[in-house]
Amino acid sequence: MNIEKEITTCSHGSCQNHSNHKGSACVSLVPIFNHLEEEQMEEISRLTQSVSIKKGEFLYGPEEESSSLYILNQGKIKIYRSSESGKEQIQRILYPGDFTGELALFNERMHDSFALALEDTEICKIKREDLQGLLLKYPVISLKILEEFSQRLLQSERQASRYATEKVESRLAMYLAETMDEQGGDYSLKLPMTKKDLASYLGTTPESISRKLLELEEMNLIKQGQNGCIEILDLDGLLLV
């Protein structure tokens, strides 16, 4: 079972070299399935189905009926919705171990966003009925999912509140500060998406991102490198913006 380790350690990183994971081993990746008995794990594995999608293809789109929970095994997936006025807004980027499809799962509803593969991607599916069966059989899993959900909810509400109250510069500064430690050791980071997508994620335009990053640089708070690499020179200052 060292496949798990291998993948886990490289999530959020840039490893493209692992490609021979068997069938449904990916379930072991997902936090919600942690700490289960081995036989339960096997039962779960038996219920999953593995899917590959190529870069640029959609896992699902809005108005599309959903009946599965998707667990990202390998690759990178962009979840975005197109707003009432037609603008695209990025919700989040999925990395190995993340899952999606939950909403449609419990609501018996359609998807209302797009899931687009940014890289060649491998995914595990669990059908709604199978998952619900599992939840009833092993209540612990529900608690795990509830934790995950409440985490997501918290984040989403915080995000909403930020859009509502902070100006672009602050939103950007906060984003940098938050993304930082996740990405590299020493106060630097590599943007996990294009600046265009970052703009959409932060609810602004590419032009503004460009300008604001320059401003932050001129204030000696950050230093931009190549390829969206950014060094943070003054974290405290950044958070005061």
Added chain:
Amino acid sequence: MNIEKEITTCSHGSCQNHSNHKGSACVSLVPIFNHLEEEQMEEISRLTQSVSIKKGEFLYGPEEESSSLYILNQGKIKIYRSSESGKEQIQRILYPGDFTGELALFNERMHDSFALALEDTEICKIKREDLQGLLLKYPVISLKILEEFSQRLLQSERQASRYATEKVESRLAMYLAETMDEQGGDYSLKLPMTKKDLASYLGTTPESISRKLLELEEMNLIKQGQNGCIEILDLDGLLLV
């Protein structure tokens, strides 16, 4: 058990006349506890504890440890957070049957928002341990909560996306359109909060709300009455704004 009916029918309304509910009958109100066996209901009731708070008092505040799920029995509670830059932002208003405290519950974390009673209010508490015990014992409840959570998550993400992409006028128009059918029969509504609070909810200022409502009125899309009563004259037009 007609207490349930009585309260259910008046939620979102303006009934102040029911005040003699016994102990923990309120659990029967909550969607997540629907369709349970009677003995289970009784078990749940035994675990709940009833609390009253007066208008203007806080149910909880941020930085405060939480260990209970709160179910609103009677009254009206405003949930808001104060953003990084110190501005207050309203998350939602609770009506009888709604619950709060979930986040802190599953995350073993502190609250990060305020819960303020807008009216004299009655609440049922269930302790974290008790609730988790229930969830493990009756997995069906988990599914209910998961439904509720995914509903909330969907709403919150949609909301966030709106803040990010729509301008004030659209946000306001959408809010009116959404709040409408819930409030009265014929295309009219009564704002459930002050315009000041509405401004905060929509991520803008009272001044802007005032002006935009006037604009909508001048476009013959709505008609303002007394006390935040608004008649919608042209729903389609409103949604095109």
Added chain:
DNA sequence: CGACAGGTTGACCGTTATCAAAGATCGTGG
């Protein structure tokens, strides 16, 4: 009756979106 919170209106200005055009980068196919 006065104080106070909410609401409205006006004037002003900062922030940020928009449009346009040029430069950089990436991926693809020859």
Added chain:
DNA sequence: CCACGATCTTTGATAACGGTCAACCTGTCG
């Protein structure tokens, strides 16, 4: 491996959207 087109990025000029400040009005509550 290079060249091409597509896409992303930057920069500049402009304007609109909306926040802020200040004054005034209204209704409510003690």
